[in-house]
Amino acid sequence: MSEVTSDRPADISTANLIDEIIRMSDFTFDRLPMLDIIAERLVENLISALPDLTGALCEASLTSLDYTPMGKIIDDLPVPTFLAIGTGKPFVGEIMLVVDQTVLMTCVELMLGGTAKNIDTDNTDDFTAIELGFGERLASAIFAELERSLSVVGSANLELDRIETDADGAAIAKKASLCARIRLTLTMAGHSGIMDLVVPYDALEQILPDLGKIYFGDRMESKNSWQELIGTQIERATMDLEVVMARQTFPIQKIMAWKPGDTIDIGIEEGREASIICADTPMFKASLGKRNNGYVAVQITEKLETQEEHEDGSDNN
Numbered sequence: 001m002s003e004v005t006s007d008r009p010a011d012i013s014t015a016n017l018i019d020e021i022i023r024m025s026d027f028t029f030d031r032l033p034m035l036d037i038i039a040e041r042l043v044e045n046l047i048s049a050l051p052d053l054t055g056a057l058c059e060a061s062l063t064s065l066d067y068t069p070m071g072k073i074i075d076d077l078p079v080p081t082f083l084a085i086g087t088g089k090p091f092v093g094e095i096m097l098v099v100d101q102t103v104l105m106t107c108v109e110l111m112l113g114g115t116a117k118n119i120d121t122d123n124t125d126d127f128t129a130i131e132l133g134f135g136e137r138l139a140s141a142i143f144a145e146l147e148r149s150l151s152v153v154g155s156a157n158l159e160l161d162r163i164e165t166d167a168d169g170a171a172i173a174k175k176a177s178l179c180a181r182i183r184l185t186l187t188m189a190g191h192s193g194i195m196d197l198v199v200p201y202d203a204l205e206q207i208l209p210d211l212g213k214i215y216f217g218d219r220m221e222s223k224n225s226w227q228e229l230i231g232t233q234i235e236r237a238t239m240d241l242e243v244v245m246a247r248q249t250f251p252i253q254k255i256m257a258w259k260p261g262d263t264i265d266i267g268i269e270e271g272r273e274a275s276i277i278c279a280d281t282p283m284f285k286a287s288l289g290k291r292n293n294g295y296v297a298v299q300i301t302e303k304l305e306t307q308e309e310h311e312d313g314s315d316n317n
Contacts, residue, residue, distance in 0.1 A: 063194070084162075244276075
């Protein structure tokens with residue numbers, strides 16, 4: 001018995017590709033290489049900025065940069081929908097930020113001090129007023145980082161105009177208008193989601209000449225983003241400090257004779273000098289005292305210089 005195979009899936013795929021080519025041929029536009037650079041700068045800036053907002057490390061990557069009709073973007077909006085509309089220089093008109101449920105709810109939980117371990121991404125209910133309020137803070141922070149990223153082509157001054165939660169609010173351009181869509185993937189607290197930045201092609205009119213060029217230099221005034229990120233995380237790090245209030249030497253025979261209930265006099269008095277140690281390294285000298293609540297406290301009186309070791313392991317002495 002002969003086996004009959006069907007080319008229908010291949011035919012459908014080919015037909016879709018042809019339809020896409022025909023559809024895109026209706027648009028006259030030039031691809032803008034500087035948008036890729038701006039998108040990469042935005043990724044770097046978000047990696048540094050979002051941990052300050054959420055208190056958690058953020059991984060971001062550029063998924064795609066494509067040119068798509070506004071109507072298709074509206075059809076692809078996630079449910080529930082969170083849209084942030086921004087305005088300002090250098091754009092002519094409005095731009096739109098689309099944040100999916102996973103990214104928004106993860107950021108909301110983290111900004112509220114939670115761990116964002118149990119995010120319900122299957123819920124299709126509208127966002128609450130509290131969630132929209134925190135989403136507004138997130139959108140404002142993202143627009144601020146986009147403003148910094150645009151400095152490679154000139155000065156920028158962006159601000160959040162409004163928050164929308166339905167597709168009608170996404171009409172920042174006609175459905176047939178071509179838009180540049182920058183899609184980023186964000187990962188925080190073990191959750192990954194999508195964020196789209198949609199800019200109508202007509203809104204780029206003022207900076208089209210600059211976006212069509214390739215600039216290899218660095219016009220940004222900010223420091224290296226990785227240095228900023230590492231510096232921020234170091235400042236948030238915690239370490240254990242030990243206060244050594246007294247040191248006494250006892251014969252081993254006496255120590256072996258100790259038993260529960262024995263009192264050991266180590267001669268600690270107010271004003272006595274103590275030392276503060278971190279990782280077995282003396283850091284400060286301190287004076288002992290008491291607070292009004294009766295707790296023992298120490299007052300730092302001197303910072304100790306740590307001995308730097310040479311590369312061969314010997315110290316300065």
